[in-house]
Amino acid sequence: MDAEYTRARAPFTAAWATPSLATLHSAIREEADRLRLAVGVRVRWSEPTTLALIAVVSLSAYFIAFPGVDLAVSDAFYRVGDGFFLSQEPALKALRKSSTWVMGLILLAALIGVAMRLFRDSERRTLCARRCGFLLIGLALGPGLVVNTWLKGSWGRARPIQTDLFGGEAGFTPAWTLSQACAHNCSFVSGEAASAAWMVAGLILLPRAWRAKAAAPLIAYAVALSMNRLAFGGHYLSDILLSWAITGLVLAVLHRIMVACPYAARQARAGAFATA
Numbered sequence: 156m157d158a159e160y161t162r163a164r165a166p167f168t169a170a171w172a173t174p175s176l177a178t179l180h181s182a183i184r185e186e187a188d189r190l191r192l193a194v195g196v197r198v199r200w201s202e203p204t205t206l207a208l209i210a211v212v213s214l215s216a217y218f219i220a221f222p223g224v225d226l227a228v229s230d231a232f233y234r235v236g237d238g239f240f241l242s243q244e245p246a247l248k249a250l251r252k253s254s255t256w257v258m259g260l261i262l263l264a265a266l267i268g269v270a271m272r273l274f275r276d277s278e279r280r281t282l283c284a285r286r287c288g289f290l291l292i293g294l295a296l297g298p299g300l301v302v303n304t305w306l307k308g309s310w311g312r313a314r315p316i317q318t319d320l321f322g323g324e325a326g327f328t329p330a331w332t333l334s335q336a337c338a339h340n341c342s343f344v345s346g347e348a349a350s351a352a353w354m355v356a357g358l359i360l361l362p363r364a365w366r367a368k369a370a371a372p373l374i375a376y377a378v379a380l381s382m383n384r385l386a387f388g389g390h391y392l393s394d395i396l397l398s399w400a401i402t403g404l405v406l407a408v409l410h411r412i413m414v415a416c417p418y419a420a421r422q423a424r425a426g427a428f429a430t431a
Contacts, residue, residue: 202407202411203403203407203410203411204404204407204408204411206407207400207403207404207406207407208404210400210403210404211397211400211401211404214393214396214397214400215330215331215397218329218330218331218392218393218396218397219329219330219331222327222329222330224392224393225327225329225330225391225392225393226320226327226391228385228391228392229315229321229385229388229391229392230320230321232385232386232388233315233321233322233388238316238321238322238388239315239316239321239386239387239388241386241387242386242387242388244386247383247386247387250379250380250383251347251380251383251387254347254350254351254354254380257354257376258350258353258354261290261354261357261360262290262291262294264287264357264360265287265288265290265291265357265360266287266291267287268283268284268286268287268360269284269287269288269291271283271284272284285413285414286359286360286414287360288413289359289406289409289410289413289414290353290356290357290359290360292409292413293353293356293405293406293409293410294353296405296409297349297352297353297401297402297405297406298346298349298350298352298353298402301401301402301405302344302345302346302349302398302401302402303346303349306343306344306401307340307341307342307343307344307346308339308341309333310331310332310333310334310341310343311328311333311334311335311336311337311338311341312328312330312332312334312336312337312341312342312343312394313325313326313327313328313334313336313337313341313342314337314341314342314388314389314390315342315388315389315390315391316387316388316389317336317337317342318336321388325337328343330343330391330393330394330397331343342389342390342391342394343393343394343397344390344393344394344395344397344398344401345381345384345389345390345394345395345398346398347380347381347383347384347389347390348380348381348384348390348394348395348398348399348402349398349399349401349402350380351376351377351378351380351381351399352377352381352398352399352402352403352406353402353406354373354376354377355370355373355374355377356406356410357373358370358373359410359414381395381398381399382395
């Protein structure tokens with residue numbers, strides 16, 4: 156355990172040993188200083204936060220300028236008389252159901268990682284718990300709050316299968332256009348795509364040596380889960396791609412604060428900038 160980490164934890168250790176308002180205030184102030192220094196580490200163009208923000212802006216501009224792309228892509232999965240015919244394929248139904256188990260396993264692993272930190276205090280378990288905490292909070296903020304609560308509950312975009320172009324009654328609404336066509340659990344953006352993006356972030360739980368090998372199959376699985384929604388008529392292409400970009404932005408900012416920057420800030424204080 157490095158000296159910087161020991162100094163950062165000292166106020167909290169003292170607070171648990173001899174509870175007092177003065178000690179608690181000191182601990183909170185120390186944590187606020189740590190967070191300020193962490194966030195203050197300079198942002199670079201090549202880091203995930205910047206790239207995710209560029210993706211959100213670029214994709215938004217593209218689908219606002221070319222709304223017909225959504226219709227053309229969804230039309231490829233639709234047949235007059237049969238509707239979204241691939242939605243009845245057993246393999247695609249099984250693929251969609253499998254996400255519950257995969258997501259549950261990642262969530263369980265993250266909870267175990269946090270719980271292990273409670274039983275033994277070591278630098279290795281603290282770093283593991285920080286990564287696990289990042290995943291848990293990321294799930295709550297990204298797919299939970301931003302996607303399923305705010306966007307899906309506010310924009311009112313009807314799903315493809317609900318529109319008059321694909322056998323429904325509602326009108327088509329371009330991306331980022333507020334509408335009253337849908338009352339709840341709407342199309343913009345995709346909740347399942349957001350969860351799939353979060354699953355990819357689960358790579359952080361693996362040892363570094365394993366991440367590169369596991370990345371390709373996990374990303375392929377997440378992309379298949381997301382694009383599966385096109386076949387079911389549940390989402391437009393913009394719903395899926397923007398869901399990935401927005402969730403990625405939330406996770407990138409959170410990772411910067413919780414995982415990457417605390418390490419970088421310690422290195423910066425020592426005179427050498429580095430990132431986790």
